[in-house]
Amino acid sequence: INSVSVSVPSYEEQQKIGSFFKQLDDTIALHQHKLDLLKEQKKGYLQKMFPKNGEKVPELRFAGFADDWELRKLTDITSSYSGLTYSPTDIQDTGTFVLRSSNVKNDQLIDADNVYVNPDIVNSINVKVGDVIIVVRNGSRTLIGKHAIVNEEMPNTVIGAFMSAFRGENGNYVNALLSTENFQKEVHKSLGATINQITGKDFSMMIFPTPKFEEQQKIGTFFKQLDDTIALHQRKLDLLKEQKKGFLQKMFV
Template structure:
């Protein structure tokens, strides 16, 4: 009922701006096909078959073991499209069922059995040795159709979230002035005064390094925030794996965060990552690889924080963090980052606008997380 086929082998000289689209691991995310780092090759060199609706493509070889087994189903006609050499595909009448099966823990266990100590790949022989309990074809179709609809709903929410992120990125470009501009491209009504270029050190009363203490099991009250506890996407405090500082807290009052404090990662691959403390995050102490900027009351903390999400800030970090060893930015260097600053009223207007946008992100992300959790729970129940 199911057959398989392999992908296209091509060389760098075969790549061109248009031509035959080659699906690779970068085009597979969350069990869906996406546009990402697309590659096109000269159609004259193509000697593999075109994908069809219902085909399930899967990553079978990759430098990263974690990517082996990533998969997606072709849901619409894709003319002049093949899979790459590090991919395989299954073709049959039960593609939706197979796509769901490949999302189960049972499949991941089979993949890990097949992976060698050094070779990150699964072969056709490996697939033939995998054993799964499956129902009759009619029930397979019902299960497959159910997960197809669930995947469609998840993809719909993901697209809404991605659209909001693109929207925010555009607003960050429009609502903040560039270094050489006196005003931004877009402003709220009734604001006409020029913006003043100020250094971050002028907006903060102090810059302080964090607590030199290891983490211990969360005591239920005192939270400890480290670089890894700041979510890369939302920049919020990730509270899934809470810890407490392993130190006598009677001497750590200076490391308690206050409303409006902004943290900056000072070293490593995450240098430049920022976080805005809010009171709802609870009693939080910050760790040693973070720098706290305490923003003065005459400036809006959320306005300042949103500046750390702009392309100009990214450029500043990229240039400033260059070191002979590990990348880093110290407190003195952070203090010279320049931003355009309007009146406090306009700062608050912009800060509130982005807060509401971020709250909408959080709502959509929460819905998406619940749907993904629901899918995982149903995969456990509907597959043996």
């Protein structure tokens, strides 16, 4: 360290620069804290608004609903479809967008390492609003089961071969269900000792306590609003971090 030379401004300018970045770091820390708190709140609501193992009703539910939840197969409450298989030679700079594992982060769809293929080879259906996409095969076991819901129209967009998607009128509810500990337990049960994938057959064997459609809608809407708030804070935090990066590049020689 003693051999490193750096360009330094006057002490007064150092103070100004230091104070500026301290305020920026404090703002970033505040948004990070809010984001962490929201994620913890979501985790708590998931535990309380879905029945625990062996129970017929959740700890917390909306007014007007008192019926027991019924055990139902996941494949009975939503339909599913598979993704597109393509080869490296099908990839091009523009074309049909293929949603893959890299496009799913924090239960949201993102732009990351995007892949486009020749539209002429596409033989799978286009995603639509309300579809819930899920990673069903991956080299990393920890990524199996991560998911996100399609919140806006995405023309000329399909899912990749290592993904599956659920489609129905209760997408927001299904998306919330996939975030519960009960679903994660089913995923790990299906993975076995060596295989890093879950199949359509695995999904057909998953059974969960399920409320009537009206209550599903209420629960789904609640978690969608919570997810939207989390996504908003995440975007603000990412923007602040990018701003800091830009200021560091411009305010130091």
